[in-house]
Amino acid sequence: MAPAAGTATGSASGGSAVHDDAEAVELGHNNLIRRRHPGADVEDEADDRNVGASAAAGKELAPSSVEQAFADQPVPSWREQLTVRAFVVGALLSVVFNVILMKIDLTTGINPSLNVCASLLSYFLLRTWTRAIGCMGLLRQPFTRQENTMIQTCVVSAYGITFTGGFSSYLFGMSAKIANKTEVNDPQDIKDPHLGWMMGFMFLVSFLGLFALVPLRKVMIVDYKLTYPSGAATAYLINGFHAPEGSERAKKQVRTLGKYFSLSFLWAFFQWFYTAGNHCGFGSFPTLGLEAYKNRFFFDFSPTYIGVGMICPYIVNVSLLLGGIMSWGIMWPLISTKKGSWYPETLPDSSLHGLHGYRVFLTISVILGDGLYNILKVLYSTIEAFVSRYRNRKANTLPVSNDGTPADATTETESFDDKRRLELFTKDQIPKTVALGGYVVLAAITIGCLPLIIPQLKWYHILVAYIVSPALAFCNAYGCGLTNWSFASAYGKLAIFSFGAWAGASHSGVIVALAACGVMMSIVGTAADLMQDFKTGYLTLASPRSMFISQVIGTAMGCVIAPCVFWLFYKSFDVGATNGAYPAPYTFMYRNMAIMGVDGLSLPKHCLTLSYIFFAAAFAVNMVKDLVPKKVAKFIPIPMAVAIPFYVGAYFTIDMFLGCTILFIWEMRNKAEADSFGPAVASGCMCGDGLWALPEAILSLANVKPPICMKFLSRSVNARVDSFLGN
Numbered sequence: 001m002a003p004a005a006g007t008a009t010g011s012a013s014g015g016s017a018v019h020d021d022a023e024a025v026e027l028g029h030n031n032l033i034r035r036r037h038p039g040a041d042v043e044d045e046a047d048d049r050n051v052g053a054s055a056a057a058g059k060e061l062a063p064s065s066v067e068q069a070f071a072d073q074p075v076p077s078w079r080e081q082l083t084v085r086a087f088v089v090g091a092l093l094s095v096v097f098n099v100i101l102m103k104i105d106l107t108t109g110i111n112p113s114l115n116v117c118a119s120l121l122s123y124f125l126l127r128t129w130t131r132a133i134g135c136m137g138l139l140r141q142p143f144t145r146q147e148n149t150m151i152q153t154c155v156v157s158a159y160g161i162t163f164t165g166g167f168s169s170y171l172f173g174m175s176a177k178i179a180n181k182t183e184v185n186d187p188q189d190i191k192d193p194h195l196g197w198m199m200g201f202m203f204l205v206s207f208l209g210l211f212a213l214v215p216l217r218k219v220m221i222v223d224y225k226l227t228y229p230s231g232a233a234t235a236y237l238i239n240g241f242h243a244p245e246g247s248e249r250a251k252k253q254v255r256t257l258g259k260y261f262s263l264s265f266l267w268a269f270f271q272w273f274y275t276a277g278n279h280c281g282f283g284s285f286p287t288l289g290l291e292a293y294k295n296r297f298f299f300d301f302s303p304t305y306i307g308v309g310m311i312c313p314y315i316v317n318v319s320l321l322l323g324g325i326m327s328w329g330i331m332w333p334l335i336s337t338k339k340g341s342w343y344p345e346t347l348p349d350s351s352l353h354g355l356h357g358y359r360v361f362l363t364i365s366v367i368l369g370d371g372l373y374n375i376l377k378v379l380y381s382t383i384e385a386f387v388s389r390y391r392n393r394k395a396n397t398l399p400v401s402n403d404g405t406p407a408d409a410t411t412e413t414e415s416f417d418d419k420r421r422l423e424l425f426t427k428d429q430i431p432k433t434v435a436l437g438g439y440v441v442l443a444a445i446t447i448g449c450l451p452l453i454i455p456q457l458k459w460y461h462i463l464v465a466y467i468v469s470p471a472l473a474f475c476n477a478y479g480c481g482l483t484n485w486s487f488a489s490a491y492g493k494l495a496i497f498s499f500g501a502w503a504g505a506s507h508s509g510v511i512v513a514l515a516a517c518g519v520m521m522s523i524v525g526t527a528a529d530l531m532q533d534f535k536t537g538y539l540t541l542a543s544p545r546s547m548f549i550s551q552v553i554g555t556a557m558g559c560v561i562a563p564c565v566f567w568l569f570y571k572s573f574d575v576g577a578t579n580g581a582y583p584a585p586y587t588f589m590y591r592n593m594a595i596m597g598v599d600g601l602s603l604p605k606h607c608l609t610l611s612y613i614f615f616a617a618a619f620a621v622n623m624v625k626d627l628v629p630k631k632v633a634k635f636i637p638i639p640m641a642v643a644i645p646f647y648v649g650a651y652f653t654i655d656m657f658l659g660c661t662i663l664f665i666w667e668m669r670n671k672a673e674a675d676s677f678g679p680a681v682a683s684g685c686m687c688g689d690g691l692w693a694l695p696e697a698i699l700s701l702a703n704v705k706p707p708i709c710m711k712f713l714s715r716s717v718n719a720r721v722d723s724f725l726g727n
Contacts, residue, residue: 067420082549093122094558106167118159143242157551160529162562164522165563168587174193177192209469210555214548220477231539256681263688264307267689282300320641364611365611425538439470446466456507461516476528488528496513496516504598585647659682
């Protein structure tokens, strides 16, 4: 779902690490992570609710050695971990999760972390598969935690392309549909989406990040002992599934997921019958009144966002609701009273010179202020950690730890786990020549071929990006290990302004800026994701070689599936329409950032002053959040989350707040049960409702329309309608 990250660091070995990570989740800004695509956007970030819930799944193993519990189970070779059935299940789940995330992305730009969902569903599907085969006496290879890790890695890699591919940000921001909403719509700065070139673009830019940091995997995971809380928590969830004492709990989780999946899918199907027109159906229900509905305050009966709210930390949901109240409840109504003074009265609200300009640029200001703070903080944390490591190199202490405990203070149990994991982690090496050679070869191919797809992007732009990217990828991966945050989008925005200013308006600077953003985000984000996956593999004894191959195959799947899913949405729905079902809000933001980077914009009165204030406020709130005590910081709203409803509206924040309220009450009544089954309920709600988008799109393409339009009118409007109809 996804800021100034708090530091969640420490040893990831042994049973205590997840407990530490789960506590770290509660500390503050760490609460908002995007496992796959984070940066400074909540669009890029999900939540550490997954970390806490996953940690609960591993608590049964915490008191004793994790690896001793699996001592009787042989570890399959790296080839045996890569099974055909795993990739069949991975491909199926990749489609499901791409549809779910595409729907969420194109609606609000929020991108929740679904790695817990991927682990649950992969366990459910392959366990069902192996049991069915076993009943027929045909099972040759048991289902292991290593194979579960392979599927999870494949799926997360595939649906990660939904974000790094920019379908809800930079890629669709190149289109004429988005350009026509802005001040700059020169034909040379427009490239409309097409399935062919989008797939080609994905294949060219999505693999470089996999090779950039492979030689440093042991340094990051073993030597520096970086925590990577999201990857560690996923590993403990998988270990909990496959441990003998965890099997009964896993069965109950899977049954819970299946029940809520079915209910949410059937509910979405039922709602469809009432949507035969614009603003029809339960999704346009004026729950809080018609006036509130006009200001985008209503509950839209969406199981997807209820599920997202159950996964996201409480501070994220509260921040979103606060942002909706601040903007649509206070600021926009007040600014609208200045029509004729601050901006011409004749302008429609959708004009950038009118009210819409305030919505867009105040949102961008918060995004930039938040992103700048986080880049500076991660760089500072990285430098500080290296200095600390250098000073303590002779004392053999860790550069970071949760409690300051020296490395030699580990217990005998943890030492057994460490030795076992290190043995397997270093067994199947990925040759450095493969990593370095792969990066050079792929970079050369991209430099030669990408200008054929986007002619405005010159070869020297790409060359500079690929020279700079490995250093930024390292900083991002290191910071992600410390804070559980990947700041891919923040580096992407940096690329927008840098390359846009370099190219200039006369040389298609807008397209160059957006394309360079994609190149940078793909490398920097994928590198951090790979290290997260290596952490998961390290804790489940999955071979690094099989993990890398699974990541490559999953990325290749995503390069095909994600463009196809976007194309389905693009052809079936009015994607990008401001008041439509899929407004794709961040596409407009990213394009306007590119325009600002190239030659600036003329803004309505006082808009620039307000933008400066909001930029400074976002920066200051992040700083205060890090300086005050942690028990106070966890109650301070997150600026990025506050900003999201500024442009989109507050309707989804009500759904999400309801979801977190349900979880809060559940935790008060039975915290252990909520920790174990909350993610399953949330996953079922998101998956069922999200998956309905696929048959809905197919029905739309087949020109099958819903039979009923359910609308809500005020009493006076209804009287006029009755009078007009003669009733």
